Amino acid sequence: MGRKARSQHGMVFEKSTGKVLLFGGGVASGDSLDSANQTLVSVALGDTWEWDPATGKWTQLQPASTPSARYDSALVWDSKRSRAVLFGGMEKPQAGLNGVPKQDTWNGRSGDPCLD
DSSP, X not given: OOOOOOBSOEEEEETTTTEEEEXXXXXXXXXXXXXXXXXXXXXXXXXXXXXXXXXXXXXXEOOSOOOOSOBSOEEEEETTTTXXXXXXXXXXXXXXXXXXXXXXXXXXXXXXXXXX
């Protein structure tokens, strides 16, 4: 199965590899609207992808450990340690439930992520 269209995902340029890392985000159904008619996330995603600008191709990564599925997280590149760092976000395991705020930090590298 290919990469799903999504919003509110984490994305960061991996300086050490020259690639772009994407984690999570959310998908919405057309009937999930707030009072301002803005689409709301129905389900959070927990997949990890890497885009190679040299080839223009996406590759799904299968790390041994990842954060829980989430959207609205902050994802940055730590140049000193050459790794991606993700903080927080909202967890929403199924449609109809309210999002649950996360306050954890995940440190990983493309292909070799790990949890603190």
